[in-house]
Amino acid sequence: xxxxxxxxxxxxxxxxxxxxxxxxxxxxxxxxxxxxxxxxxxxxxxxxxxxxxxxxxxxxxxxxxxxxxxxxxxxxxxxxxxxxxxxxxxxxxxxxxxxxxxxxxxxxxxxxxxxxxxxxxxxxxxxxxxxxxxxxxxxxxxxxxxxxxxxxxxxxxxxxxxxxxxxxxxxxxxxxxxxxxxxxxxxxxxxxxxxxxxxxxxxxxxxxxxxxxxxxxxxxxxxxxxxxxxxxxxxxxxxxxxxxxxxxx
Amino acid sequence: xxxxxxxxxxxxxxxxxxxxxxxxxxxxxxxxxxxxxxxxxxxxxxxxxxxxxxxxxxxxxxxxxxxxxxxxxxxxxxxxxxxxxxxxxxxxxxxxxxxxxxxxxxxxxxxxxxxxxxxxxxxxxxxxxxxxxxxxxxxxxxxxxxxxxxxxxxxxxxxxxxxxxxxxxxxxxxxxxxxxxxxxxxxxxxxxxxxxxxxxxxxxxxxxxxxxxxxxxxxxxxxxxxxxxxxxxxxxxxxxxxxxxxxxxxxxxxxxxxxxxxxxxxxxxxxxxxxxxxxxxxxxxxxxxxxxxxxxxxxxxxxxxxxxxxxxxxxxxxxxxxxxxxxxxxxxxxxxxxxxxxxxxxxxxxxxxxxxxxxxxxxxxxxxxxxxxxxxxxxxxxxxxxxxxxxxxxxxxxxxxxxxxxxxxxxxxxxxxxxxxxxxxxxxxxxxxxxxxxxxxxxxxxxxxxxxxxxxxxxxxxxxxxxxxxxxxxxxxxxxxxxxxxxxxxxxxxxxxxxxxxxxxxxxxxxxx
Ligand SMILES: Nc1ncnc2c1ncn2[C@@H]1O[C@H](COP(=O)(O)OP(=O)(O)OP(=O)(O)O)[C@@H](O)[C@H]1O
Ligand SMILES: [Mg+2]
Numbered sequence: 001x002x003x004x005x006x007x008x009x010x011x012x013x014x015x016x017x018x019x020x021x022x023x024x025x026x027x028x029x030x031x032x033x034x035x036x037x038x039x040x041x042x043x044x045x046x047x048x049x050x051x052x053x054x055x056x057x058x059x060x061x062x063x064x065x066x067x068x069x070x071x072x073x074x075x076x077x078x079x080x081x082x083x084x085x086x087x088x089x090x091x092x093x094x095x096x097x098x099x100x101x102x103x104x105x106x107x108x109x110x111x112x113x114x115x116x117x118x119x120x121x122x123x124x125x126x127x128x129x130x131x132x133x134x135x136x137x138x139x140x141x142x143x144x145x146x147x148x149x150x151x152x153x154x155x156x157x158x159x160x161x162x163x164x165x166x167x168x169x170x171x172x173x174x175x176x177x178x179x180x181x182x183x184x185x186x187x188x189x190x191x192x193x194x195x196x197x198x199x200x201x202x203x204x205x206x207x208x209x210x211x212x213x214x215x216x217x218x219x220x221x222x223x224x225x226x227x228x229x230x231x232x233x234x235x236x237x238x239x240x241x242x243x244x245x246x247x248x249x
Numbered sequence: 250x251x252x253x254x255x256x257x258x259x260x261x262x263x264x265x266x267x268x269x270x271x272x273x274x275x276x277x278x279x280x281x282x283x284x285x286x287x288x289x290x291x292x293x294x295x296x297x298x299x300x301x302x303x304x305x306x307x308x309x310x311x312x313x314x315x316x317x318x319x320x321x322x323x324x325x326x327x328x329x330x331x332x333x334x335x336x337x338x339x340x341x342x343x344x345x346x347x348x349x350x351x352x353x354x355x356x357x358x359x360x361x362x363x364x365x366x367x368x369x370x371x372x373x374x375x376x377x378x379x380x381x382x383x384x385x386x387x388x389x390x391x392x393x394x395x396x397x398x399x400x401x402x403x404x405x406x407x408x409x410x411x412x413x414x415x416x417x418x419x420x421x422x423x424x425x426x427x428x429x430x431x432x433x434x435x436x437x438x439x440x441x442x443x444x445x446x447x448x449x450x451x452x453x454x455x456x457x458x459x460x461x462x463x464x465x466x467x468x469x470x471x472x473x474x475x476x477x478x479x480x481x482x483x484x485x486x487x488x489x490x491x492x493x494x495x496x497x498x499x500x501x502x503x504x505x506x507x508x509x510x511x512x513x514x515x516x517x518x519x520x521x522x523x524x525x526x527x528x529x530x531x532x533x534x535x536x537x538x539x540x541x542x543x544x545x546x547x548x549x550x551x552x553x554x555x556x557x558x559x560x561x562x563x564x565x566x567x568x569x570x571x572x573x574x575x576x577x578x579x580x581x582x583x584x585x586x587x588x589x590x591x592x593x594x595x596x597x598x599x600x601x602x603x604x605x606x607x608x609x610x611x612x613x614x615x616x617x618x619x620x621x622x623x624x625x626x627x628x629x630x631x632x633x634x635x636x637x638x639x640x641x642x643x644x645x646x647x648x649x650x651x652x653x654x655x656x657x658x659x660x661x662x663x664x665x666x667x668x669x670x671x672x673x674x675x676x677x678x679x680x681x682x683x684x685x686x687x688x689x690x691x692x693x694x695x696x697x698x699x700x701x702x703x704x705x706x707x708x709x710x711x712x713x714x715x716x717x718x719x720x721x722x723x724x725x726x727x728x729x730x731x732x733x734x735x736x737x738x739x740x741x742x743x744x745x746x747x748x749x750x751x752x753x754x755x756x757x758x759x760x761x762x
Pocket of ligand 1: 047
């Protein structure tokens with residue numbers, strides 16, 4: 001892939017600490033991800049997926065290698081609010097109501113306030129009616145959905161989702177999958193999605209990267225050439241099986 | 250149970266008090282409510298004016314001290330490099346022996362309210378600084394990452410995340426500061442002022458006027474409790490959640506180099522500030538002694554040996570009172586808190602009462618305690634212990650209440666019983682709060698013991714300072730300040746080191762902050 005607009009990771013590696021107690025979280029890793037696509041990252045717990053995502057977001061400096069998105073480093077991308085991340089623990093501010101938390105995404109990204117658009121996002125993630133609730137009054141899954149709405153509010157070019165549906169029940173998850181995917185496809189957002197659900201990975205993404213146990217290395221790179229919307233099908237099941245096989249190693 | 254109207258309960262309590270006071274009238278300890286009422290009735294104008302004076306002094310000190318505390322905390326967060334130095338500065342203000350600083354400020358300011366206001370301000374700087382600093386820091390990593398992932402810098406972070414997160418901590422800090430400012434104002438008045446509740450206390454003590462002493466102590470207590478409750482109500486109005494941890498160790502993760510280096514740095518800063526302040530204002534050497542003068546006085550002068558012996562004897566006397574009182578206050582506070590968790594309904598009952606009692610300026614009641622228990626060691630030890638007991642009890646009850654729910658459920662699911670749960674989950678959860686209050690209690694203990702000595706017992710370093718202040722022996726006064734300040738810093742550093750050693754094993758997450 002030679003598209004200069006792609007997300008390119010070249011020899012990216014991360015080691016925590018040094019000396020005998022050092023932990024190699026991410027092995028040197030070369031990946032190119034086409035602009036406007038959705039890529040799922042799957043791998044065993046603790047293998048380094050969050051670390052990789054945090055490095056792409058510029059929150060963590062790689063110990064080796066470089067990252068470019070459309071020719072920009074994570075830091076410049078960050079500075080012009082070109083990326084948004086939904087965190088594993090939602091990271092909602094407890095003193096803000098749901099609406100305030102979603103609006104915060106726009107505010108942090110220095111976009112003009114747009115209450116109507118915020119409300120539309122809240123409806124999209126199925127939280128209509130909860131606009132005036134505080135995070136403490138929401139369930140874990142509701143908080144994660146709020147975090148996704150907040151990430152979308154800034155209208156990012158690069159969307160990083162760290163297990164965004166981890167605490168959402170199966171049915172809501174399927175509904176969200178069905179409704180959110182077209183949204184970021186339509187916006188041309190480049191999306192990286194960390195998930196533990198193989199079926200979700202295959203349903204949502206154009207490509208699944210399977211990582212080894214720590215230190216994270218790409219052990220399988222599986223394209224998902226299926227049309228959307230993706231209903232259960234033999235091809236889907238085959239792809240899921242391929243991902244599972246790669247995960248088993 | 251028969252529910253009696255409140256009025257009846259209160260009337261019965263008052264009657265019991267009256268009878269008890271009448272019966273023990275010879276003991277000369279407890280004033281009867283009627284006597285107190287009579288005194289208040291006859292001296293309404295006087296009390297009213299004195300309250301106005303002390304209240305105004307306390308309010309000014311409250312404003313200045315809290316402003317300074319908040320500014321220092323903001324600076325520490327925005328300029329992480331300066332944090333260590335700022336922390337040391339605030340700690341110095343906290344460890345300064347207020348009782349001895351009063352007379353010197355008196356000479357500095359001349360007549361007027363300057364000294365009282367300064368002491369009131371000094372007594373709130375550190376606690377507010379620490380609460381706000383902890384609040385500004387009590388922000389999960391992911392909130393910081395959130396702001397960073399949009400490329401926003403420290404200012405946005407401060408405005409959108411840290412400040413709102415710190416607001417409940419600020420309110421809690423202000424709550425602690427209100428009675429402290431009142432206390433500082435009264436101590437300032439003890440050491441020489443023309444008007445105010447502190448002056449009335451000293452006069453009542455000199456005249457052995459029991460009802461007057463009681464009346465002023467009750468008034469001071471009521472005012473402090475009102476300020477405490479008022480700020481609490483304000484916090485609830487703003488619907489702030491009470492803070493998670495208050496007064497936790499703020500930066501100990503970086504304190505690897507050890508408490509000793511920090512202690513030495515603190516002493517160096519203290520000496521530099523001392524010398525610098527004296528020189529900057531070009532204060533006359535006659536009373537504004539410099540570190541070198543104190544060194545001469547205690548080490549190189551011909552009579553230095555006698556000076557030293559005099560000072561150390563007084564210090565020894567003070568320590569034999571302060572240390573047992575300190576230990577007793579801490580142990581009783583923590584012990585009662587632990588006991589109360591075994592009886593949760595009782596704890597729910599005790600907490601508000603002790604929160605209210607904590608806000609009483611114990612110093613105002615010190616003369617009463619000393620009167621009750623005599624001028625020997627017992628009285629002073631009790632003053633120190635009481636001063637420390639309530640804050641420790643409240644802090645520990647809060648700490649115990651913060652025991653992680655899932656862990657409690659885990660123990661319950663094995664039907665482990667309240668004792669095992671206390672030992673396995675609640676006590677470890679209480680430790681950070683316990684150590685925080687042990688640290689904060691060091692200057693409190695010194696304040697309590699020196700005030701009791703100054704006002705009532707006539708022993709120890711407090712009495713020595715009272716004597717040398719009245720004879721204008723400034724060399725000795727400065728030496729006393731230096732020695733007490735040093736002792737406070739050293740003890741504080743010792744407790745902090747112990748705290749680090751213990752918490753590193755029991756709750757490392759508290760140190761990572
Ligand atoms: N700040 C850190 N300091 C030291 N080690 C870290 C740090 N962050 C992560 N690690 C280590 O790096 C490894 C990878 O962590 P990471 O959070 O990236 O895993 P993950 O794949 O996201 O796991 P999960 O699926 O459970 O979320 C782990 O072994 C973890 O202990
Ligand atoms: Mg993770």
